[in-house]
Amino acid sequence: MNIQTAIAELSTLLGNRLGRSKSDRDAHGQSETHFTPAPPDAVAYPETAQEVSEIMRICAAHRCPVIGWGAGTALEGHGLAIKGGISVDFRRMNKILRINAQDMDVVVQPGITRQELNEELRATGLFFPVDPGANASIGGMAATRASGTTAVRYGTMRDNVLATQVVLADGRIINTGSRARKTSAGYDLTGLMVGSEGTLGLMTEITLRLQGQPEAISSAVCAFPTISDAVNAVMITIQMGIPMARIEFVDSTTAAAFNSYANSDFPALPHLMIEFHGSERGVAEDAARFGEVIAEFNGSDFRWSSKTEDRNALWSMRHDAYYACLALRPRARAVVTDICVPISRLAEAVEETRADIAASPIEGPILGHVGDGNFHAILLADPKNKNEMAEALRLSANMADRALRLGGTVTGEHGVGIGKLDYMDAEHGEGWSVMAEIKRALDPDNIMNPGKMVRIN
Amino acid sequence: MNIQTAIAELSTLLGNRLGRSKSDRDAHGQSETHFTPAPPDAVAYPETAQEVSEIMRICAAHRCPVIGWGAGTALEGHGLAIKGGISVDFRRMNKILRINAQDMDVVVQPGITRQELNEELRATGLFFPVDPGANASIGGMAATRASGTTAVRYGTMRDNVLATQVVLADGRIINTGSRARKTSAGYDLTGLMVGSEGTLGLMTEITLRLQGQPEAISSAVCAFPTISDAVNAVMITIQMGIPMARIEFVDSTTAAAFNSYANSDFPALPHLMIEFHGSERGVAEDAARFGEVIAEFNGSDFRWSSKTEDRNALWSMRHDAYYACLALRPRARAVVTDICVPISRLAEAVEETRADIAASPIEGPILGHVGDGNFHAILLADPKNKNEMAEALRLSANMADRALRLGGTVTGEHGVGIGKLDYMDAEHGEGWSVMAEIKRALDPDNIMNPGKMVRIN
Numbered sequence: 001m002n003i004q005t006a007i008a009e010l011s012t013l014l015g016n017r018l019g020r021s022k023s024d025r026d027a028h029g030q031s032e033t034h035f036t037p038a039p040p041d042a043v044a045y046p047e048t049a050q051e052v053s054e055i056m057r058i059c060a061a062h063r064c065p066v067i068g069w070g071a072g073t074a075l076e077g078h079g080l081a082i083k084g085g086i087s088v089d090f091r092r093m094n095k096i097l098r099i100n101a102q103d104m105d106v107v108v109q110p111g112i113t114r115q116e117l118n119e120e121l122r123a124t125g126l127f128f129p130v131d132p133g134a135n136a137s138i139g140g141m142a143a144t145r146a147s148g149t150t151a152v153r154y155g156t157m158r159d160n161v162l163a164t165q166v167v168l169a170d171g172r173i174i175n176t177g178s179r180a181r182k183t184s185a186g187y188d189l190t191g192l193m194v195g196s197e198g199t200l201g202l203m204t205e206i207t208l209r210l211q212g213q214p215e216a217i218s219s220a221v222c223a224f225p226t227i228s229d230a231v232n233a234v235m236i237t238i239q240m241g242i243p244m245a246r247i248e249f250v251d252s253t254t255a256a257a258f259n260s261y262a263n264s265d266f267p268a269l270p271h272l273m274i275e276f277h278g279s280e281r282g283v284a285e286d287a288a289r290f291g292e293v294i295a296e297f298n299g300s301d302f303r304w305s306s307k308t309e310d311r312n313a314l315w316s317m318r319h320d321a322y323y324a325c326l327a328l329r330p331r332a333r334a335v336v337t338d339i340c341v342p343i344s345r346l347a348e349a350v351e352e353t354r355a356d357i358a359a360s361p362i363e364g365p366i367l368g369h370v371g372d373g374n375f376h377a378i379l380l381a382d383p384k385n386k387n388e389m390a391e392a393l394r395l396s397a398n399m400a401d402r403a404l405r406l407g408g409t410v411t412g413e414h415g416v417g418i419g420k421l422d423y424m425d426a427e428h429g430e431g432w433s434v435m436a437e438i439k440r441a442l443d444p445d446n447i448m449n450p451g452k453m454v455r456i457n
Numbered sequence: 458m459n460i461q462t463a464i465a466e467l468s469t470l471l472g473n474r475l476g477r478s479k480s481d482r483d484a485h486g487q488s489e490t491h492f493t494p495a496p497p498d499a500v501a502y503p504e505t506a507q508e509v510s511e512i513m514r515i516c517a518a519h520r521c522p523v524i525g526w527g528a529g530t531a532l533e534g535h536g537l538a539i540k541g542g543i544s545v546d547f548r549r550m551n552k553i554l555r556i557n558a559q560d561m562d563v564v565v566q567p568g569i570t571r572q573e574l575n576e577e578l579r580a581t582g583l584f585f586p587v588d589p590g591a592n593a594s595i596g597g598m599a600a601t602r603a604s605g606t607t608a609v610r611y612g613t614m615r616d617n618v619l620a621t622q623v624v625l626a627d628g629r630i631i632n633t634g635s636r637a638r639k640t641s642a643g644y645d646l647t648g649l650m651v652g653s654e655g656t657l658g659l660m661t662e663i664t665l666r667l668q669g670q671p672e673a674i675s676s677a678v679c680a681f682p683t684i685s686d687a688v689n690a691v692m693i694t695i696q697m698g699i700p701m702a703r704i705e706f707v708d709s710t711t712a713a714a715f716n717s718y719a720n721s722d723f724p725a726l727p728h729l730m731i732e733f734h735g736s737e738r739g740v741a742e743d744a745a746r747f748g749e750v751i752a753e754f755n756g757s758d759f760r761w762s763s764k765t766e767d768r769n770a771l772w773s774m775r776h777d778a779y780y781a782c783l784a785l786r787p788r789a790r791a792v793v794t795d796i797c798v799p800i801s802r803l804a805e806a807v808e809e810t811r812a813d814i815a816a817s818p819i820e821g822p823i824l825g826h827v828g829d830g831n832f833h834a835i836l837l838a839d840p841k842n843k844n845e846m847a848e849a850l851r852l853s854a855n856m857a858d859r860a861l862r863l864g865g866t867v868t869g870e871h872g873v874g875i876g877k878l879d880y881m882d883a884e885h886g887e888g889w890s891v892m893a894e895i896k897r898a899l900d901p902d903n904i905m906n907p908g909k910m911v912r913i914n
Binding site for chain 2: 012098102104105144145146147151155156158159168172173174175176177179180181182183184185186187188189191192194195196197211212214215235238239240241279281282285334338340341343344372373374387403407408409410411412413414415416420423424426427428429430433434435437438440441453454
């Protein structure tokens with residue numbers, strides 16, 4: 001491994017689009033959560049797939065690690081250069097290449113963010129539905145198999161990426177998939193790349209499914225006396241086939257965090273935030289049926305808003321939840337958890353987690369995408385306080401164990417990175433070895449985001 | 458490679474559940490289409506995953522090919538033992554292991570057929586929606602990434618398999634995925650196995666998503682003056698967001714085939730067959746909006762049926778279409794095609810295909826799942842007539858070229874097998890090499906369904 005030789009060659013290739021300043025390196029060595037910063041040795045800013053390919057060929061020749069970088073919103077330390085090497089920042093590759101309105105798809109470069117994309121799509125009557133809250137890059141969302149508030153209706157990145165162009169570890173450029181809606185033509189390489197966290201290749205183009213903007217949207221927020229009332233209301237709603245576009249749970253601590261961060265006035269109770277998309281009549285029918293479910297589970301304080309302004313306020317509050325929770329304790333960082341269980345086990349998973357946190361000295365608001373069985377505790381700890389950090393990590397490990405015991409997964413949408421690496425063996429057993437075998441086949445020198453997701457000896 | 462030694466050891470393991478008779482071998486050397494029969498050397502009938510694992514260990518030790526077998530309905534020769542070896546017939550592994558009604562999922566063994574599964578589910582209020590027409594096994598459907606008439610609403614096997622248990626080439630048993638609705642925990646091994654046609658492993662358990670039986674179902678059939686009227690009506694319906702549960706196209710030749718096979722009285726025109734699922738009111742609303750689209754595209758002879766009996770008659774006719782088409786020419790076999798293109802290119806793809814067939818001496822009714830951009834021509838040729846077979850294969854190759862030129866795929870739902878192998882390089886380029894690299898990593902001796910999907914040197 002000779003990183004400095006690689007950097008010299010990259011500098012010739014990219015000129016001033018190879019950043020070597022301390023500030024540039026530090027900016028690409030941070031994460032949103034509690035991990036120790038780990039800056040890369042240099043930052044490359046390619047403009048074309050061909051350049052990405054040349055970067056990879058140079059790095060492969062010198063066995064120099066390569067880490068993809070989008071908007072820096074990853075929560076499991078995916079972008080940290082823990083083995084040094086080159087961070088490949090896609091911000092200059094942020095174009096929409098083709099909008100195919102009739103086919104309801106779009107081809108984008110990885111650096112575009114989801115908000116930028118939806119701004120550009122607005123005039124077409126189409127939108128890209130996957131919404132993780134953060135204004136992540138589409139490349140990062142694809143790389144972590146992100147989802148968020150709308151997955152219950154529109155699916156995750158797994159369901160919404162039709163095709164990718166990928167630069168492999170040796171610099172080859174491949175196209176996975178096509179714009180056809182379905183295919184049986186061989187192994188699902190698109191599906192393999194989505195969620196691979198830059199450990200198998202770097203995406204340089206992504207083809208996304210789009211949705212028609214709904215004719216009508218209706219949102220509501222509703223308080224429940226207990227967690228299980230709220231969660232069971234969701235389960236029944238799903239079983240009744242009421243097509244929710246969003247169904248979010250926040251616990252009483254999160255509601256309190258909203259109140260102080262966004263100046264809202266929620267009662268100190270668990271809440272559901274819900275949204276329906278459809279025709280005027282369909283949305284009204286869905287809301288009426290959902291109202292019956294809520295009544296059955298003692299829901300109260302039911303506020304509907306079909307006005308755009310009110311809805312935006314509601315969802316921007318939800319999107320800022322992470323920051324609202326962080327603000328509960330200045331100087332704290334978060335150990336973020338992300339378990340997902342079968343919906344029948346969700347109430348018990350949330351309640352056990354709530355009790356575990358309540359018995360602990362640290363705070364941990366709980367919120368999540370309960371229509372998928374997915375929820376997060378934002379475990380707040382001062383990184384300088386070793387006891388607090390150990391406590392947060394203990395609670396996080398308990399949640400991972402709980403998820404597996406209840407038939408679920410340790411990460412529903414954030415990915416593995418370095419934060420969930422220690423649970424992969426428990427979740428997958430021999431399947432994790434198979435992941436390593438695939439990794440070795442496609443990246444024999446382990447230069448693509450090394451140290452993340454799989455362990456290579 | 459020593460197949461006979463493997464057979465001796467398998468005989469000790471399985472006793473009379475290792476079939477060696479000519480009739481047993483011949484039954485597993487046939488296909489539904491035009492391929493030359495290729496019987497295996499023996500047929501294994503395992504009853505447990507552990508037995509499948511032991512079969513694989515024995516075969517691996519002797520480098521003996523292993524081919525999975527479900528219901529024998531594959532259309533691209535997937536089950537043919539073209540390199541000899543052992544056919545593993547899953548008919549004794551056809552149990553439902555667990556119905557999780559609250560979570561709307563089910564765990565099954567691979568040998569159960571989709572009709573058997575739906576019979577068992579009837580009392581639960583749930584159903585498994587993927588419907589390729591044939592009463593295929595769930596294992597076979599997963600292995601070929603099957604879909605069919607309902608994919609436009611409920612997705613393909615890619616979307617409906619939550620998890621699998623797989624026996625690998627060396628006999629290891631792995632579990633891919635969990636019952637959680639989504640996950641970001643590592644490479645999507647479930648997605649890799651679905652559609653891998655038994656070339657990476659044999660599935661021994663499959664966890665499927667289920668759907669609630671709709672409150673109301675409404676079906677219709679409608680004639681159009683031209684192919685492009687019919688196809689454009691579909692495109693507009695999709696863009697309007699009208700949620701079709703099924704939308705099937707049949708051309709005038711197929712309509713004539715129905716008339717003689719099922720004693721129906723369709724006019725000699727292109728038709729759409731459509732179905733809506735939902736609430737009574739939702740279905741009525743969808744039907745009304747669809748009626749407006751049909752009128753715009755000169756649709757006529759619009760027959761609605763919400764009676765179960767009428768609907769069953771309609772869809773059983775559609776499901777028998779393949780046999781109805783075969784009956785157009787006794788003694789003919791079919792070269793079956795399966796291209797899928799972006800919906801904006803569908804009308805031109807169907808019309809060019811229609812013209813190509815019209816200019817040819819052989820017959821080829823066209824029908825398909827047009828909501829996905831997917832259609833088939835059933836090219837009828839007498840296998841003893843070399844000119845006819847060559848002509849059918851020429852038309853099939855033209856269709857594959859057309860699919861790729863229009864941005865689509867050579868196989869939307871049937872898979873590669875041996876029938877579409879020659880087009881994989883054109884469709885995937887270097888991506889096909891990557892598939893071979895994955896295959897080599899997981900099956901280094903190339904014993905799992907060798908000669909299918911990928912080429913290993």
